[in-house]
Structures are given as structure tokens and as C-alpha cells.
Amino acid sequence: MREMLMDDTETSAAQSEPEVAKPPQANRGIVIRPRSGWAFINIAELWRYRELLFFLTWRDVKIRYKQSLLGILWAVIQPTLYMVVFTIIFGKMAKVPTDGIPYPLFSFSALILWNFYAVGIAQAGNSLLVSAPLVTKVYVPRLTIPFASVGSALFDFFVAFTVLLMVMVFYINFTSADTSGVIVGPIMLMVFPILFLTILLALGVGTMLAALNVAYRDFKHTIPFLVQLWMFSTPAIYMSVDEPAADASPPAVVQQDVKPAETTDSDKTIANAVAQSEASREDSEEMGMWAYVKEGLQLNPMNGLISSFRAALLGHPLPWQELGYSTLVVVFGFVFGCMYFYRLEPKFADII
């Protein structure tokens, strides 16, 4: 019966419309299967979405500076304020060793790198929760989200870095005798590989924090605390880690104590000798303990990275061994962080 009811003119009218565009014709295939277990980054996918990575970074930066009074200067103010405080407390009051480098320069160069790292991992850690619709309502490669947070922190770094460069001009050494200021030389190019390593570390740690924050909802309260603890474990920011405090050296103190006790000359010499050997033993004990602490500090790659960054920036010789250890830790941290993220990723949309 339906054949009797023919198509009328309406459908043929639709076909003659010139406006209808031809549909797109790409044929890339994807297979969707249940996923579990460890996996490494899907680099091809990240590359395809590189524009989105740029847009998300740009979004974070734009939002931070829209409607702000000083705009981009905020990127400089935080490290500057820290530098002022550190100069007063660590530089003048505690007189920490700085390898002879003027304290403001010493701390500011370290602080901008540290600031990038700290802000980068803190923002990355919260990024998935803040941008939850990007996980639950649409598909974007999830890795782009914490990566973009690190990217926006990097932008701030470059702003502060430009200021630092301008400041550095005042400290350039024009005579080769003075080793405390800026020595212009090819070693300065090392700044870029070191920065790259720091970026990798921030990506790895930030990504892992992001995943942990989704899996365990109370984790976000621990992030500020973690960052602060990390800062205290990175003494390279505010003091030189290559030598213990030179002013409070044990031998001088011990000798003064012993002096009033001696009576005769021979006793004096013996007492002195005993004091001296005791002093040197204590001295070496101090040295021994300090060596252990130094070893422990190397587990924190930021120590090596910051010392190296500062050294390269100022044209001083680099602590190559420390840098080597740090590189190993960074590479491991990046790979592990990303793999952990990918392991948890299939569940994100179900949990957030």
C-alpha cells in the first residue's frame, strides 16, 4: 500500500540546493578497547593536539592577567619579594655562604627557576579538577591539561628571566680577577638544557600529582604543604651547598675552651696537641655528617638543577656531578609520572 504514496516534490527540492557542502573524507582508524595497566605517552596524539596545548596555555596566562592591575609584572614581583626577604634574613643576618656571589643575584636567579617549578607543579596538580568538563564532557588527550599548566608557569618564568637578564648587566665582570659576578662565556648556553630538565621534572611531578588528586580527593590539601617542604629541602635556593658554614668552624671554638686550663709550658703543648687532635676529629665528624646530608640532598634533583642553573647563568663552572645525578632523577621522574598518569587515565571520567 505504501508504494501508492509516492515521494512528492519536497525531497527532490532539497537535493537541488547548491549550498550543501561535501562532507569531509579523512579515514584515520581508531580502535577503542578496554584499557588497563601501564602505558607510555601517546606522542602522535599529543602532536595532533599541539594547537590545543597552546590554546590551553594561552587561556591560563590570559585569565591570570586579565583584570589585574599590574598585569605581567606579577610574574616578577613574587621572586623579587622573596629575594628581598631572603637577602635580609639569609644574607645579612645568617650570613650563609654564597660562593662569594652578591646575595640578591644569588637568590634571585635561583628563585625564578624555583618559582616556575613550584607554581608549575601546584597548578598542574589541581588542573584536572579545575578543568573537569574537559575530561567528562568532551575528549581531549588528558595529558594536555597538566602540561598546559606547566606551560603557563613557564611563560611567567620567561617574563621574570627577562628582568633578571637586565639586572645581570650591572654585575658583569670586566676584569678576569673578580670571580663573584657575571662572567660572560659559552657556559651560559647551558642555561637552556638545564631549563629543559626543569621543565621535564615539572611535567613529570605535576602530571603525577594531577592523577593522584583525581584518585584521592583529599590530596589537594597536601599539595601546598608538599611544595613548601620541597622548598626547604632545596637549600640551593638560598645558600651554597658546597661548603658548610665557614664562620662557625669547630676547631676555633674547641681551642678557646682548652686555653685557660693549661698551666705549665709542657702541659700547654700536650694540651694543645690533644685539643688539636680532638678538634680535627670533631671536624672530620662534622665533615662526615655533612657529606651524608649532601648525598641525601642529591635525591632532590632541584638542588642540582638550581645550583647548575645559577652557575651557568653567571658564567661560573658547573657542578657536573650533581647535574648528572639530577638528570637521572629527572628522566626517571618524568617517565614514571607520565606512565602513572596514563595508568589512571581510563578511570578519570568515571571518578571526577
Next chain:
Amino acid sequence: MVTRIKVENISKCYRIGQKSSSGNDPRYRMLRDVLMDAVTAPIRNLRSGAALGRVEDFWSLSDVSFDVQEGDALAIVGANGAGKSTLLKILTQITTPTRGRVDLRGRVGSLLEVGTGFHPELTGRENIFLNGSILGMTRSEIKSQFDRIVDFAGIEKFIETPVKRYSSGMKVRLGFAVAAHLDLEILLIDEVLAVGDTEFQRKCMGKMDEVAQSGRTVLFVSHNMAAVENLCPRALLLDHGRLLLDASSREVVSTYLLRLGTTTGTRDLTDPTIARAGTGKVRFEHIDIKNLSGASIATFGMGEGLHIHTVMRAEQEVQGAFANFIISDSRGDLITIIHGSDQGDTRFNLVPGQRQILDCRLPRLNLHPGIYAVSAEIRSGYAPKAIDHIERAVSFEVIPSDVFGTGKHPKKAQKIFLESEWSSTADFS
């Protein structure tokens, strides 16, 4: 002809368990819960993610399989909770299936929400680029479509102001405008993206129609039965996670509606579980659709007439009672109300215990083919509250017939038809 989507035995399981030890939803766990659980249940395997206590599996999708060829426009229909959105989420890769496999050929654009990623501090222009990039468009694509997007949304004057200053309607229009210009091989569209005022809704439906006709592969999830029938020739019916039916959208829609519990033809209304509103002084007991010869039939050709026959019983005394019959289509839209007082002036007085038999004859139904529901109500005077009201009490079907005597009728979905007489003469002057 490329098979754009091949779905094989897709299943998705959600773990629903008892609360974890701190009484929270085990879906997101607290670090302290993990520590507590580790202390209190050492035998349990932490890596499986099981919460403390018994865990239930909720299968939101079980063994769904279907193919979609290039150029198909396919609707996915089902009650709330049937698994439609879950299926779309799996196809979009937002969530992973528990079992099964999907093969996709081509880029997928998914529209599960308008304005994803919009940030209130950014301007309209900036949000267009951001949103477009999130949806999968490249920067050059967005640039080339930019003017068309702004034009579609109608916000040209406001394109440089921050989105936080937009009205909610403007935000929605902008979001939909970006999504509407997504030009990918496979499009997955969820639910009511066509929101906003009537004018804009019309634009949205028009755009979706254009997309469906254009040869793109489209999957469309909706509750809007008229839209489903209009846009898609084929549909899937999901029920509690299973694929019940894969057929023409017409067939799927009528199966869906039948399963919703709208009985066809005759219905006994004394069942206390029937949803009804009203003061209850008088209650419908029975409703029956008959053809003009008096037979209880519920399928009519276009243009035929029918009787709506009801029996009601009074519990209390009522003066000046009359009945209205409300005819609505499968989507739920109102077609017309047949007023027992205005059109027929049939009023009656009732005393307690009295039954009243009421018959309403519609000599000719100017309705297009489709399924229609009759809601019945009893009122008295101009009182705002009805005495008895049963929504979609019974339904009937109109099928195509040669009502014009020409052997033809227009295929495009319409609600009613009007008789017409034509004359034409030549004019050579």
C-alpha cells in the same frame, strides 16, 4: 562505502559498593580511607579498587553491537538510564568500555554539551577559538568559519566583550554556533543541544537537519521523538543497557512509546496505580476508542472519524460537570483540546454513586500519520483544578491513506492537513 563505526559487544560496568570506611562515595577515595582500609582489611586486594564491604556491579551497557555506514544518520532512543549517554561517551573515548571493541574510521566530533571550556573572563572571540580547539578544529579551520559562527549566534556586537557579561541565552547560542560548524566525518550529538528561544531552536533544528542530509555520519541521542523521526531514517532502541531494536526510526519510536505504557485503544481506568490528578469527586472508569461503526479499533486512516467513549463514576455530588479530551502527538506536543463545554455544551449533574456514559464523536481526523495520545479530564465550571485528569490515557494511530483521492501525500512530517480546492486559469495578456 566505508563502515564508519563498528561496535562489537560493548559493555560497561560501574562498581557500586557500600560506602567505604569513612562513609563516603567509594568512587572518589580519600587518602585517609585508603590508610584506614589498609589497616582494617589486610587481606583485601587494594589494587582492585573495591570498597569495603560487598560490591555490586551495575552494567550500564551490555553487549551492544551495531554498524554505521558512511552517511547514515542514526538516532539512539531510550528511557533515562538506558545507557544512551554512556554509549556516546565510549564512542567519544571519554570513558573506556569494560568489554568489547569499537572500530572508528574518521575523525570524531562530539557534542555532549555546548560551551565546554568556556571561560567567563575571556571574550566571545577568544572563547570561540578555545572552544573550537577543544572540539577538535584547527586554528585555520576556526578562522575560516569565524564569521559564519558569529553570524549564526547573532552576537556580532558583543564578540569582544567577556563572556561573563553575556546573558545565558547568548552563551548557549555561542556554544551551539561553534559546535554547529564542526566539520568532521563522524558527529555524535547528545540530547537537547537545541536550546534557547523558539527562533534559535528553529535554527538549531535546521542546522541539524542540514548536517543529517549532508552525507556526514551522525549519531543523535534524543528524547524528542519528532526530531528523531524528522532527522534520522534509522534508530536504535536501548533499554536498561541492552540494544532492543535496530530499525527504522518510525518503528523504534512507536515501540518506545508503547513500552512507555500508553495503551492503545481500550483501557480500564479503575486501576489505582494509574497516575491521575484532580479532586477525585468523579473518576473515569473506562475509556475506549471506537471507529464510526462502533467497533473498538485504534488504527485509522487519514481523514477517518472516531468515537471517544468513556464511563465515569461520581463519588460526590457535582454540578455542571463536563469532559475535555486533549490530543497530543508522540512528542508530547499539544495538537488540540476538545472541550465538552465550549464545543458540545454537554454538561451533566452527578450524585454520589452515579455513573455517566459519555461519547464524543469526531467525524473527521485532519491528522497526519503518527501515534497520538488522548488525555482525558473532567472539570466543572471555571474551577482551575480538574476533578479528574489522566495524562495520555489511551492512544490511537493514524496511518497513511488516500485522503486526497490522488494517490499521493507529502512525506515531510507534518501535524495536520487541510482540505483545499484549487483553480487556475491562463492569462495571456
